[in-house]
Amino acid sequence: MQSAPEKFRGIVISRQAYRESDLLVKILTDRFGTKMFMFNRARKPGFKLAAAILPFTSATYEGTVRADGLSFIRQAADLSAHPHISADIETDAYATYILALIDMAYPDGEPIPQWFDFAASALRRIDEGVDAAILTNIAEVQLLAAFGVAPHWEDCVVCHRTDLPLDFSEKYGGLLCRDHWELDGRRYHASAKAIYLLRLFATVPLSRLGQVNVAPTTRRELRVLLDRIYDDMVGATPRAKRFIDQMGQWQQHL
Ligand SMILES: [Zn+2]
Numbered sequence: 038m039q040s041a042p043e044k045f046r047g048i049v050i051s052r053q054a055y056r057e058s059d060l061l062v063k064i065l066t067d068r069f070g071t072k073m074f075m076f077n078r079a080r081k082p083g084f085k086l087a088a089a090i091l092p093f094t095s096a097t098y099e100g101t102v103r104a105d106g107l108s109f110i111r112q113a114a115d116l117s118a119h120p121h122i123s124a125d126i127e128t129d130a131y132a133t134y135i136l137a138l139i140d141m142a143y144p145d146g147e148p149i150p151q152w153f154d155f156a157a158s159a160l161r162r163i164d165e166g167v168d169a170a171i172l173t174n175i176a177e178v179q180l181l182a183a184f185g186v187a188p189h190w191e192d193c194v195v196c197h198r199t200d201l202p203l204d205f206s207e208k209y210g211g212l213l214c215r216d217h218w219e220l221d222g223r224r225y226h227a228s229a230k231a232i233y234l235l236r237l238f239a240t241v242p243l244s245r246l247g248q249v250n251v252a253p254t255t256r257r258e259l260r261v262l263l264d265r266i267y268d269d270m271v272g273a274t275p276r277a278k279r280f281i282d283q284m285g286q287w288q289q290h291l
Contacts (some may be wrong), residue, residue: 041110043102044071048095048156050136054080061107063091063140063157064098070147071140074100075107089113093122093132093160104146119164121208130280131169135159135176137275142183155179158243170256171249173281177263178238186210186270193217204230205262207269212236223264231258260285 047064055061060079065071076090089096089110095117100110122128139152141286159176163169179238181188189211192199201214212232218224227235234251251259267274 040103041100043069043100044099045095045102046095046152046153047098047135047159049090049092050140051133052090052092055282060090065136065139065149065153066098067150067153068148069102070143070149071145072102072108074110076110086110086113088118089116091118091123092129093119093136095157095160102122119160120162121164121166127284128163128169130277130284131173132160132163134275134277134281135173137277138176140272141275142180155243160247162243167246168249168251170260171251172243174234174259174263175238175241175243175246177267178235179250181266181271184271186266188239188266188270190236195220202229205232205235205266207266225262227262228255228258230255231262233234234259235262257285 046067050063050065052063053061055075058078058080060076062074062076062079063071063075076084076086078084079086080091088094089098096113097115098110099112099114100108102108119132122132136156139149139156143149143152155176159172163172187210188205189209191197192212193201193203193214193216194206194209194211195217196214198214198216201216203212203214204218205211205225205227206213206222206223207225208223212225213221230252234255
């Protein structure tokens with residue numbers, strides 16, 4: 038049975054060579070979640086959809102979307118590229134990782150329109166020059182729920198106060214106020230600034246995020262805290278994360 042062609046918005050998340058001259062392209066769509074599309078002869082010169090399947094490209098695609106197996110695209114229109122992202126090794130790494138993390142958090146084919154919107158705004162804002170490391174931190178915090186971890190960021194898990202200094206506790210799955218720090222000997226010892234930002238990141242819509250200016254020491258602390266939260270509570274990271282870890286190591290040696 039031939040399924041009717043569908044028209045949908047999509048963002049290219051990743052590509053891999055397939056057979057002799059074909060390409061498999063993972064696309065985050067607005068209606069069908071993430072889907073794997075097969076492009077015949079896409080690695081031959083002069084392939085007509087070449088621009089539509091470059092990394093980070095978003096477009097209106099038309100094709101056959103299958104519930105199982107590979108899907109196909111015939112046409113693409115309204116392409117928008119993000120030239121500044123790919124031109125910079127660092128923003129490229131962050132954008133790649135944000136898309137890989139969304140891909141990892143949800144099974145293929147599960148509709149995630151809110152994450153399509155998130156990815157579209159994140160790419161636009163990185164391209165505009167907003168701090169890609171901070172946008173990455175926001176994605177990491179907001180994706181925790183999808184990994185089955187939903188830390189309690191609102192107030193102290195035990196007494197619900199917010200007027201005392203707060204710290205993060207894996208054991209309690211969220212924040213503890215100073216009166217309850219004694220309950221967890223392995224609390225994170227995070228700074229007030231970092232806790233303030235993590236709480237903000239948990240709820241801020243990207244559309245409402247203003248200009249972000251985070252001091253280098255706080256940026257480094259956020260990276261360490263989120264690595265620890267992911268290690269302790271999620272236990273997995275996409276391969277794209279390794280490059281970000283390496284960049285962190287190079288920066289320490291500068
Ligand atoms: Zn408390």
